[in-house]
Amino acid sequence: RKGTAVITGASSGLGLATAKALAETGKWHVIMACRDFLKASRAAKAAGMDKDSYTIVHLDLASLDSVRQFVKNVRQLEMPIDVVVCNAAVYQPTAKEPSYTADGFEMSVGVNHLGHFLLACELLSDLQSSDYPSKRLIIVGSITGNTNTLAGNVPPKANLGDLRGLAGGLNGVGSSVMIDGGEFDGAKAYKDSKVCNMLTMQEFHRRYHEETGVTFASLYPGCIATTGLFREHIPLFRLLFPPFQKYITKGYVSEEEAGKRLAQVVSDPSLTKSGVYWSWNKNSASFENQLSEEASDADKAKKLWEISEKLVGLA
């Protein structure tokens, strides 16, 4: 039978390119988990995806109720769930003031980490009950949260500190909107959320890999300088960033190539190892990459898990 993969944020950028790459193999059905149904539907058609190769299901990660409703809706499709890809993200580098999810969390961490955390916890039992030979839960990471790299050292650097802001609810009411308890900084909030994604993947691996047989993985697909992720950046940045990445850092990848990389992590029989953060070298060959000290701190991962469980109502 075909495999079924849930991909969040499949309406543009990396998520769409991955959905297309998987659908084209004829071996996958993609559940496109998107906040804007019409946009997703137009995007799938424009990408030339066969209409039988995907199903769009509404998901707004900025609302925990929407995440719970999504889980119900997806179960009603009565399709097995073989792979889940937590890909969606918001990035607000120029925001002067924080914005908030329906549950009152600062938006970047609320969507990129907490929404995905609840989704992944809920869908773990569905993955476990699938009879697919290689079941996977993939959380898209990034180099920008990794302070052991050049890109990760561009200020403001990621830093979760002692997680005091998160423990306080990240709501700006009596607690900070930043995980480490500092002042709001949209670019840092995004990087922090990516560290949370990478820590969460490893904590899932430690808690559930042996018990469930599910492969947990993260990845840095390369710098996809053309996606909508940079839509809120200043125009000059948006103009110069793609050629800068292409010719100066040479870290640039096209959306199509990045989509193929993520599709590999979904389906390649050789990428079944759990607990790995995948990257690709200049020849587009995958390798197991090292995470920064903070992004591989097991104590922090445990603490992050416990606080996140409380915030999303699982504990």
Ligand code: NDP
């Ligand atoms: P895009 O902005 O193109 O895609 C992000 C997707 O997330 C969109 O489909 C967007 O939906 C969706 N999304 C945003 N908010 C929500 C929400 N509240 N609920 C549901 N979906 C939502 O960016 P990319 O494709 O570049 O980013 C994809 C992933 O790749 C992210 O995890 C990012 O951190 C990661 N990444 C990107 C890099 C890059 O260079 N671009 C580098 C490293 C990692 P909509 O279409 O409705 O706006």
